[in-house]
Amino acid sequence: MFDFTFHNPTKILFGKDAIPRICEEIPAGARVLMTYGGGSIKRNGVYEQVMHALQGLEVIEYGGIEPNPRYETLMPAVHMVREHGLDFLLAVGGGSVLDGTKFIAVAVHFEGDPWDILEKRAPVHTALPIGAVLTLPGTGSEMNGNAVITRWEKRAKLAFYSPLVYPRFAALDPQTTFSLPPRQTSNGIVDAFVHVMEQYLTYPVNAPLQDRMAEAILLTLIEQAPRVLESPNDYDARANIMWCATMALNGIIGVGMPQDWATHAIGHEITALYDIDHARTLAIVLPGVMQVKRHQKRQKLLQYAERVWGITTGDEESRIDAAIERTRQFFESVGIPTRLSAYGVGAESIPALVAQLKEHGMTALGEHGDITPDVARTILQQCI
Ligand code: NZQ
Ligand code: ZN
DSSP: OOOOOOOOOOOESSSSSTTGGGTTTOOOTOEEEEESSSSSHHHHHHHHHHHEEEEESSSEEEOOOOSSSSSHHHHHHHHHHHHHHHEEEEEEEEEHHHHHHHHHHTTTTOSSOOOHHSSSSOOOOOOOOOOESSSSSSSSSGGEEEEEEGGGGGEEEEEEEEEGSSSSSEEEGGGGTOOOOHHHHHHHHHHHHHHHHHHHHOOOOOOHHHHHHHHHHHHHHHHHHHHOOOOOTTTTHHHHHHHHHHHTSGGGGTTSSOOOOOHHHHHHHHHHOOOOHHHHHHHHHHHHHHHHHTTTTTHHHHHHHHHHHOOOOSOHHHHHHHHHHOOOOOOOTTTTTOOOGTTTOOOOGGHHHHHHHHTTOOOSSSSTSOOHHHHHHHHHHHHH
């Protein structure tokens, strides 16, 4: 196991009364910007619950943060915070609203163009405090310091990390997810699944606790996915999925481990160019990464095959083939196609995607840093 430091400051409020409890977490006298997306919170009752919990505080609303949140949409909110002297941000929605709010938090006091935080990795020294009410489990943004922001005019989708943008608290009420359309439920399940895979499917470093925690999340997602898709109002299934997604990317399962993240890097370029949902890009790319990196990932692939899918017979190559196939089938079983061609994108896309990776400095991906643009091209050829 590698050396590590672990610190996760986010307080989780979980359960049926999570939203009313947020009032205990926001400082008295706070001047709040409440951010949200395209309006789902106004249709499922979450907006009323949040506004009720915020009674007595000064609150300004900022809606319209879109999936794959855009710099162009977020900058007006940054100006609004500056103009009104707001000092607390409350994000209400899915990963896009949370990520967008993290960007607002660091942009407000940033000198110069805040896009530099993403493009030039400019250091971040201050951020406004953030609280979150999560309505779509998947990204893990509610309990991590990551944000992924798109600048549409540049077709760039870039990530930043700062310990300053972990939400102070996150309210997770599984009932808020009853209204999710099946596509978003499935996206969340696949995103969480792939977050685990990025941290698990590398090479062994004798970290059996992290391995078994990762496997537990994968097995739970596989078990709960059909339940939740069949019965969207099944509280327990929703609760289990929600907690799996948070645990998948709050840092715990990845401590002391090599990590991959090539699937995400390549997937982000697919979203930037073709506007395909984040999780769908992962379902397309991961089987390709598993296939092309099967020799470097051999031991973990065999462990995954046995412990997650119960594959114990046949020679090693056929067990690995079967594990890749079962992974693909799982994504397809929740309604997510795993081939780029199923989204109307063909092999002609590959040169542009590889060029984007180069432009964004993504030239040494994976746990060994050996996924060069040429290897990424080979991976993408597997994805068509
Ligand atoms: O905008 P509204 O109207 O709220 O509708 C949203 C949106 O259309 C809807 N939705 C959310 N909660 C709902 C609901 N509809 C009905 N009922 C509810 N309870 O779902 C749609 C998608 O929302 P979005 O927030 O875009 O989805 P998701 O949570 O999958 O977030 C995706 C973004 O997160 C980034 C992705 O790249 C993408 O930009 N990621 C963030 C990460 C992080 N911060 O750690 C890691 C991930 O790997 C990922 O990259
Ligand atoms: Zn993801």
